[in-house]
Amino acid sequence: MQKIDKILFRPHHLLCSQGYSGHGYNDIYVQNMNAVTEKLRTDPDAEVTLIFGNDILCQVCPHAVDQKCCETEEKVRRFDRKVVEYYGLEEKTYRYQDVIRQIHQTMTAQRMDDICGDCEWAKISACKKNIISGKYLL
Numbered sequence: 001m002q003k004i005d006k007i008l009f010r011p012h013h014l015l016c017s018q019g020y021s022g023h024g025y026n027d028i029y030v031q032n033m034n035a036v037t038e039k040l041r042t043d044p045d046a047e048v049t050l051i052f053g054n055d056i057l058c059q060v061c062p063h064a065v066d067q068k069c070c071e072t073e074e075k076v077r078r079f080d081r082k083v084v085e086y087y088g089l090e091e092k093t094y095r096y097q098d099v100i101r102q103i104h105q106t107m108t109a110q111r112m113d114d115i116c117g118d119c120e121w122a123k124i125s126a127c128k129k130n131i132i133s134g135k136y137l138l
């Protein structure tokens with residue numbers, strides 16, 4: 001598995017990284033996602049640096065072109081904006097466990113629907129279940 005050092009994350013990927021259950025756009029995307037989520041789910045001191053743009057997951061996404069999500073730019077920016085507004089997040093470095101704990105404390109199914117209910121992965125992945133149950137809190 002590839003070694004992961006610095007994790008740059010757009011805000012809504014704080015949610016996706018908890019919901020991920022092995023499905024992705026292609027093999028490279030899944031390999032990258034496996035490496036990132038393995039680190040975040042097992043290292044209690046793992047850090048993420050939030051960035052309001054393309055990140056470590058977007059860099060291998062087949063839909064990303066010229067630093068934009070070519071097909072879903074408006075949608076992913078809306079997901080990011082809602083996560084930032086609900087949780088008061090900034091472009092800075094956080095301990096992953098601290099920020100997912102903060103999210104877990106007030107996350108509800110309704111809020112998940114409001115943030116990203118129209119995501120194509122919502123029905124396939126375990127996002128709601130994992131986040132609301134705090135599955136990856138260490």
Ligand code: SF4
Nearest residue numbers: 015016116119122127
């Ligand atoms: S529903 Fe989509 S955007 Fe929301 S956490 Fe899951 S994968 Fe991420």
